Amino acid sequence: MSIHATPRLTVDPVVFVFRENKLRILLAKRTNDPEKGAWSIPGGHVAPNQTLLGAIELSLSTKSGVGIQSLGYIEQLYAFDTLGLDPRGHAITIAFLCLSSQSTIKNPNLPGNPEFIDIASLPQLAFDHLSIVHKGMDQLKELLLKTTAAVYLLPRYFTMADLHNLYEAALGKRLDRRNFRKKMLSLGVLDDSGNKQQGVANRPGLLYTFKSHKQNDLIKPLYF
Amino acid sequence: MSIHATPRLTVDPVVFVFRENKLRILLAKRTNDPEKGAWSIPGGHVAPNQTLLGAIELSLSTKSGVGIQSLGYIEQLYAFDTLGLDPRGHAITIAFLCLSSQSTIKNPNLPGNPEFIDIASLPQLAFDHLSIVHKGMDQLKELLLKTTAAVYLLPRYFTMADLHNLYEAALGKRLDRRNFRKKMLSLGVLDDSGNKQQGVANRPGLLYTFKSHKQNDLIKPLYF
DNA sequence: ACAAAAGTGTTTTGTGTACACCCATGC
DNA sequence: GCATGGGTGTACACAAAACACTTTTGT
Numbered sequence: 001m002s003i004h005a006t007p008r009l010t011v012d013p014v015v016f017v018f019r020e021n022k023l024r025i026l027l028a029k030r031t032n033d034p035e036k037g038a039w040s041i042p043g044g045h046v047a048p049n050q051t052l053l054g055a056i057e058l059s060l061s062t063k064s065g066v067g068i069q070s071l072g073y074i075e076q077l078y079a080f081d082t083l084g085l086d087p088r089g090h091a092i093t094i095a096f097l098c099l100s101s102q103s104t105i106k107n108p109n110l111p112g113n114p115e116f117i118d119i120a121s122l123p124q125l126a127f128d129h130l131s132i133v134h135k136g137m138d139q140l141k142e143l144l145l146k147t148t149a150a151v152y153l154l155p156r157y158f159t160m161a162d163l164h165n166l167y168e169a170a171l172g173k174r175l176d177r178r179n180f181r182k183k184m185l186s187l188g189v190l191d192d193s194g195n196k197q198q199g200v201a202n203r204p205g206l207l208y209t210f211k212s213h214k215q216n217d218l219i220k221p222l223y224f
Numbered sequence: 225m226s227i228h229a230t231p232r233l234t235v236d237p238v239v240f241v242f243r244e245n246k247l248r249i250l251l252a253k254r255t256n257d258p259e260k261g262a263w264s265i266p267g268g269h270v271a272p273n274q275t276l277l278g279a280i281e282l283s284l285s286t287k288s289g290v291g292i293q294s295l296g297y298i299e300q301l302y303a304f305d306t307l308g309l310d311p312r313g314h315a316i317t318i319a320f321l322c323l324s325s326q327s328t329i330k331n332p333n334l335p336g337n338p339e340f341i342d343i344a345s346l347p348q349l350a351f352d353h354l355s356i357v358h359k360g361m362d363q364l365k366e367l368l369l370k371t372t373a374a375v376y377l378l379p380r381y382f383t384m385a386d387l388h389n390l391y392e393a394a395l396g397k398r399l400d401r402r403n404f405r406k407k408m409l410s411l412g413v414l415d416d417s418g419n420k421q422q423g424v425a426n427r428p429g430l431l432y433t434f435k436s437h438k439q440n441d442l443i444k445p446l447y448f
Numbered sequence: 449a450c451a452a453a454a455g456t457g458t459t460t461t462g463t464g465t466a467c468a469c470c471c472a473t474g475c
Numbered sequence: 476g477c478a479t480g481g482g483t484g485t486a487c488a489c490a491a492a493a494c495a496c497t498t499t500t501g502t
């Protein structure tokens with residue numbers, strides 16, 4: 001293919017979902033040595049003439065059953081150099097941030113037992129995968145503060161409390177409920193659907209959606 | 225080396241300097257086909273067991289004579305997929321942002337005639353190098369708004385007008401001189417050296433430096 | 449004295465932040 | 476009617492933005 005020998009190239013998808021008011025990340029147990037059995041990001045190698053996204057798609061579906069069409073958002077994060085970390089030899093892995101509103105695993109019985117795990121209680125991870133996860137969390141924070149990326153983590157209809165809980169989980173701190181509502185509404189990216197929550201033992205919240213032409217929009221940066 | 229065939233891996237350093245009130249980028253003419261003679265970023269291949277920074281260092285010094293020790297700041301930018309763009313076969317290039325306050329080329333007679341070229345009048349670039357340059361410019365803007373990165377582009381002593389000109393060149397827009405000064409001074413990252421400019425045909429400006437313990441600092445984001 | 453750029457201050461307007469009360473629902 | 480979270484409004488402090496005059500140097 002080439003006269004130049006280079007390190008191996010791999011990709012690692014950091015997939016976030018939001019379920020039960022917890023921000024979660026897709027992990028699977030390694031099925032091979034090294035670090036067989038350790039929780040890890042379900043990534044894989046890039047073949048010649050395969051795009052990076054193509055490699056993401058293949059390793060995701062093979063190792064976790066998550067289809068790329070279920071990801072509303074994909075963005076390249078960072079290239080990590082594994083020099084010295086992997087006994088199989090020098091490799092560079094390019095991490096991707098992926099956001100999905102489908103928060104259940106369709107094939108939980110795959111060899112690696114893929115699961116969406118709460119970022120607040122992460123297990124030990126293989127290799128340098130913890131740094132990769134942290135990079136993903138940092139970028140997700142940026143996105144939530146500067147764009148309407150929340151649309152890719154929430155269901156079509158959600159309450160202001162859902163949105164508030166997502167922001168608190170992702171930013172890792174408490175936000176004043178009233179000021180949060182005020183800021184969000186002032187951005188003009190939400191539509192009041194006119195409907196209310198059903199079957200809650202308290203005053204039901206209004207159900208909102210993101211305005212369709214405001215999805216994937218930059219917003220005035222938020223400061224919390 | 226590996227049982228996995230992958231695309232070639234290369235690195236591309238986007239080196240910025242600030243000279244004569246112009247933001248400039250390091251370019252060299254390609255000395256080989258394809259696109260022989262076209263202006264390009266002086267990057268190169270990554271060898272197995274070579275770090276990405278090691279590859280940056282080697283290609284920079286070989287193709288442009290710029291030593292890595294002259295770069296006050298290096299940061300990884302983005303991985304670009306060249307699939308279909310390079311007749312030599314599939315390659316992934318990882319771009320790096322580099323900032324230098326040494327703004328003259330020591331070896332202008334190298335084969336590629338390396339030069340620091342004003343970003344306001346860029347020539348045609350080889351391959352997708354224009355996208356890479358744009359990514360570098362975007363990230364530089366971010367850095368200037370959020371950190372004291374200007375320290376890596378300016379000489380040790382500089383006037384408020386120098387700093388102001390750098391920001392205007394990098395952000396590509398006019399900034400109110402008085403509010404700029406006020407914001408910069410309020411950040412508490414500058415020291416007044418007590419000396420003044422010499423030999424200008426008008427009132428000389430005070431010479432400032434960045435406080436040494438505030439270099440590489442995050443600052444309260446600036447809004448211009 | 450004149451040109452040219454440096455240095456200084458005020459006012460207005462918007463927004464982040466803190467905080468307290470009423471409202472709708474299920475039980 | 477009571478517990479639980481949802482929804483609303485006000486006051487204060489701070490910072491961004493717009494804007495005009497005085498000062499210091501070389502010629």
